[in-house]
Amino acid sequence: METTSSATEQVVERVLDPAILDEASGLDAILALLEPATQQGADQPTPILGNLWGSSQALMLAHLAGRHGSPWVAVTSSEAEADRFRDDLAAFGLGAALFPDREGATIDTSANPASVRGRLQIARRLIGPEEERPPILVASLLALLQPVPLLADLERDLLTLRVGELLRSDQLLDRLIAANYRRTPLAEAPGEVSLRGDIMDIFPYAADLPLRIESFDGALESLRSFDPADQRSVEVINETQVCLSGDAGGIRRGAGVAAATLLPADCTVVYIEPLRVAEQAETLGIQSPAHERALRIWARELTKRRRLDLQSLPGTLNPVDTRSVQSLAVGMKEVPAALRTVTAQVTRVLVLCQTEAEEHRFSELIAAAGGVPGLEVRTGSVARGFRLPEMVLVNHRELTGISGRRRASTRRPTYRVKAIQSFFDLKVSDLVVHAAHGLARYLGLKRLERSGAEEEHLHLIFADEVSLFVPVSRIDLVQRYIGSGAGKLPLDRLGASNFRKRKERVERGLFDLAAELIEVQARRAARRRTPWSPEAELV
Known part of the structure; x- marks a missing residue:
């Protein structure tokens, strides 16, 4: 881990x-x-x-x-x-x-x-x-x-965990809080810890993935790393060392x-x-x-x-004389002519495009303009292009006069469920399904401190009266239960594998059903019969 x-x-x-x-x-x-x-x-x-x-x-x-x-x-x-x-x-x-x-x-x-x-x-x-x-x-x-x-602090804060050894969750939680860890409903970011009954999730600062610790009767029962986006297990671990040091x-x-x-x-x-x-x-x-x-x-x-x-200015040693490519920022209409001029002066010209689609469009533009002999176009990016004595490297965006590297936007992961759009869609005591933990009962809203500020949380109760508080900002994790027998269904146990196994069975069943439907459609498409000849009295 x-x-x-x-x-x-x-x-x-x-x-x-x-x-x-x-x-x-x-x-x-x-x-x-x-x-x-x-x-x-x-x-x-x-x-x-x-x-x-x-x-x-x-x-x-x-x-x-x-x-x-x-x-x-x-x-x-x-x-x-x-x-x-x-x-x-x-x-x-x-x-x-x-x-x-x-x-x-x-x-x-x-x-x-x-x-x-x-x-x-x-x-x-x-x-x-x-x-x-x-x-x-x-x-x-x-x-x-x-x-x-x-x-010395890094060595002191190195915690060894082994399956089967004694573990006091309350003492470990106090130690983490003293190390400036934040207690949250879900451990989704470095420096967060979550305790739900006998299950403790820790996201150490110096780790790539959080760790889920399950204990029973004072003993460490299981260890596994999990994906913070969907809370699914990644790897089962028998022994690990966790650095609890923080900022x-x-x-x-x-x-x-x-x-x-x-x-x-x-x-x-x-x-x-x-x-x-x-x-x-x-x-x-x-x-x-x-x-x-x-x-x-x-x-x-x-x-x-x-x-x-x-540095870009002259120095005490100047092994290579590089120049700016600002003169190539002429706009897309004038780019083919400008590149032809450059290719006549150097032996190699390389244009970098941010994406394959951009590369394809730029190549089509050059081809439509009659082409540029010796021009190389490929996917890639650097902060700023430059000109060597026998080569020019330039970004596509620099040819259009756009400076700076474009970065792909990072979006928070969402769950592929038909989630409720607002907590107003729920009533107290409604059955809900958590995307990672299964069937629970909604008990209303509660204000809790999170990352130094108060935030509304959905209060969910699972089996054994174990509570889970879900921030309203993560309402995509929850959907209302739709089905028969809502009054008799047992709630899922938080952290147990029952819900995951049920989902896997449903997924396999859906896969089998889809395979059967495809097979039926293939048989229908393969069958041929003599076309129907219309009878005059029936037409």
């Missing part, structure tokens, strides 16, 4: 091989600077690789990482820039781990549970075995200044240890656009004495490691 998997590294189809920079001049000298024998001291200037426009900075880092095996840490000025840079590295075939700041680019100052989970997962990998450490880490300056729990707080709180101190001693720190990072450091330094102290810690840690800068 507890994971430190490489799922944090993003892997997508590579759009361009970094080996295209093999012939760039001066790269051997740059790689020599990364060797320990030539590591710059505190009084030596930092090598600055300049003239790297747009996403060519990620292409350069992907190329250097492929030729030098030391760990790399890319530092950006903001969380959004870190996210884009990580995506660019993935587009060039380099899977990188993102170390988010605790707010996760949200507009409020409270910790984002998903970001806290990501920070704890990376922290555990950094202090773990060398083979588990991320080879490439991308982080904003703020993320590296913010604290993470101390190693170490912001910079002002001063708890834990600065994340920068966990970076490998042999890593190479790469500033992406160092002027912007320096400007961000100045902005953070005047916020509070705690921020200024965190910046001093970062500066001290930085002097212990190799340093390299990548």
